[in-house]
Amino acid sequence: MALLKHWNSKLRIPFFTLLTFLAGVGFTLLIHNYESENRNALDREHAEHAAEEIATDFEREITNVWAFSSALSAYVAATPEVTQKQLSRFSSAMVETSPFIRSLSLAKDNVITHVYPYEENKKALGLDYMKNAKQKDAVERLIRERQPNIAGPVDLVQGGKAFILRRPVFFTNEENGLKTYWGIASLLINFSDLTNFLSNHTYAKDYEFQWHIFNPDNGKTESIFSTLEGDTEKYSFKKVNLPSETWYIGTKEKQTSPSSHIVILDVTGFLIALLIAYLVNRLLVSHKHNRDLALYDHLTGLPNRRLLNDRFRQLVAQAKRQHIGFHLIYIDLNNFKQINDTLGHNTGDKVLKEIACRLESHIRASDTIARIGGDEFIVLSEITDSSPPPSDMIEKLSDVIMRPMADLNGLIVQASFGSAHYDTHGTTLTALLSHADHHMYIDKRRRKEKRAQREIPKNVINLKS
Numbered sequence: 001m002a003l004l005k006h007w008n009s010k011l012r013i014p015f016f017t018l019l020t021f022l023a024g025v026g027f028t029l030l031i032h033n034y035e036s037e038n039r040n041a042l043d044r045e046h047a048e049h050a051a052e053e054i055a056t057d058f059e060r061e062i063t064n065v066w067a068f069s070s071a072l073s074a075y076v077a078a079t080p081e082v083t084q085k086q087l088s089r090f091s092s093a094m095v096e097t098s099p100f101i102r103s104l105s106l107a108k109d110n111v112i113t114h115v116y117p118y119e120e121n122k123k124a125l126g127l128d129y130m131k132n133a134k135q136k137d138a139v140e141r142l143i144r145e146r147q148p149n150i151a152g153p154v155d156l157v158q159g160g161k162a163f164i165l166r167r168p169v170f171f172t173n174e175e176n177g178l179k180t181y182w183g184i185a186s187l188l189i190n191f192s193d194l195t196n197f198l199s200n201h202t203y204a205k206d207y208e209f210q211w212h213i214f215n216p217d218n219g220k221t222e223s224i225f226s227t228l229e230g231d232t233e234k235y236s237f238k239k240v241n242l243p244s245e246t247w248y249i250g251t252k253e254k255q256t257s258p259s260s261h262i263v264i265l266d267v268t269g270f271l272i273a274l275l276i277a278y279l280v281n282r283l284l285v286s287h288k289h290n291r292d293l294a295l296y297d298h299l300t301g302l303p304n305r306r307l308l309n310d311r312f313r314q315l316v317a318q319a320k321r322q323h324i325g326f327h328l329i330y331i332d333l334n335n336f337k338q339i340n341d342t343l344g345h346n347t348g349d350k351v352l353k354e355i356a357c358r359l360e361s362h363i364r365a366s367d368t369i370a371r372i373g374g375d376e377f378i379v380l381s382e383i384t385d386s387s388p389p390p391s392d393m394i395e396k397l398s399d400v401i402m403r404p405m406a407d408l409n410g411l412i413v414q415a416s417f418g419s420a421h422y423d424t425h426g427t428t429l430t431a432l433l434s435h436a437d438h439h440m441y442i443d444k445r446r447r448k449e450k451r452a453q454r455e456i457p458k459n460v461i462n463l464k465s
Contacts, residue, residue, distance in 0.1 A: 013288065017281040024273020031269060035262050043253050044236065050203040051238040051251040058249060059240045061197065065101060065189055066243060068094050069148060069167045073185045076106060077171045080182055084114050091116040099197070102162055102190040106169075108183040110139060129184070139184065142166050150245050153191040153224060161191035195225050198249075207251045212237075214246035221248065228252065297371040299349060300356035308370040311380055312429045318382075319422060327390045328429075329379040330418040330436035331359070331397065334444065336375035339413075351405070351413060358400045378433070390419040416444035 075090055076082055087106065095101050095116065103121050106114035110129040115121035129135040138151050152163035169182040198209060204227075211225040240247035292298075295307040303311065315326050333355065340348040352375065359369050359377060364387075368380040381393065388396075394417040404410040418440030420432040 013284045020280045021277035028269025047251045048236040051236040055238040055249040073167045087114045102188040163189040210250040212248040303370040305372045311368045325422040327381040328420045328432045330440045331377040333375035334414045
């Protein structure tokens with residue numbers, strides 16, 4: 001009962017105000033998540049389009065290089081005894097028109113015999129692929145599969161990195177018409193030129209990206225170039241369609257903060273939740289105020305006669321169920337009018353509030369105390385196995401009331417008491433009040449007679465009857 005009373009008076013309004021605010025914030029978070037998912041879906045759609053465009057442009061450039069290597073191998077197959085001068089004349093236009101080809105070489109019987117440009121690469125002449133541990137496996141696979149491939153990126157002796165596009169060359173023997181293995185035609189594709197192409201792409205302004213290559217030797221897809229800083233998550237992953245290689249381009253939009261409309265929604269939702277919580281708080285406070293005016297005494301905060309009637313009906317219903325009654329104690333402050341007349345109504349109000357506070361703090365949580373008149377109080381006390389008899393309770397409350405009031409210069413107030421029992425002395429509130437009131441006046445006369453027989457301290461309020 002005490003906890004319930006405390007809940008009703010102290011925690012109910014803050015609790016429902018906070019609950020309303022949290023509900024508003026929760027609804028705002030739902031909208032935030034919904035809008036974020038929509039934004040993410042739109043971002044993925046845009047990223048897929050960007051990845052597809054980059055992959056298509058990348059594929060076109062690499063396909064052009066692939067076509068150059070095909071033209072070179074066809075030229076060598078048609079001219080098996082090609083000279084360095086012939087190669088330079090054939091290759092100059094090819095290298096100059098392609099932004100990615102760094103150099104090319106021919107390896108007859110797997111030994112480099114021709115290079116272009118000559119001066120920059122002549123040191124490579126005479127290199128035997130079959131005696132080079134780094135080249136042997138790739139060359140053997142090339143000959144075995146008879147299909148061109150791209151290896152790399154590899155570190156070059158002359159500096160930098162490059163992909164090596166190798167293509168096996170076969171020429172037709174005029175004597176027997178059979179295809180005979182001639183050697184290898186190789187193109188060096190500059191790695192930095194490819195990464196510059198990606199970095200300078202139209203979509204590079206709005207997207208970060210990764211370039212992945214599938215390595216058939218270990219069966220893994222490895223990232224060889226990325227503009228993502230720490231985060232490897234990709235919205236989209238598109239394949240670059242090459243004749244014999246598997247390359248991928250992954251993209252992600254360069255957005256590190258929520259979009260402006262989501263921020264606006266969040267702020268608006270938070271403010272609305274705050275406003276609704278404030279309005280609910282004001283409504284609950286107003287409701288409590290109106291309820292207090294109707295059910296509670298405005299001066300002392302104790303239940304008034306209307307709420308006393310309601311509590312009386314509850315106790316009657318309980319008494320009928322449990323076949324046990326309850327006590328009603330009538331309290332009347334002695335000579336309270338003299339306080340108002342001599343010390344003023346403000347002092348009288350302070351006395352009433354102090355007495356009400358004392359009484360409320362010294363009754364059980366299951367009991368009810370109400371103010372029904374100017375200086376009249378009623379206590380409804382349930383009867384339990386541990387409850388004291390009315391006489392003990394009256395003596396306790398009398399002692400509490402008579403304690404000096406430090407804030408009022410040690411003023412001492414006395415009270416008279418009367419009690420009644422439901423249903424020994426009646427079954428209605430009127431009947432019990434009448435019985436208790438009668439005994440209260442008997443107690444008042446007894447107290448006056450007792451005071452008249454002894455000297456009364458100056459700070460005790462006492463009127464001669």
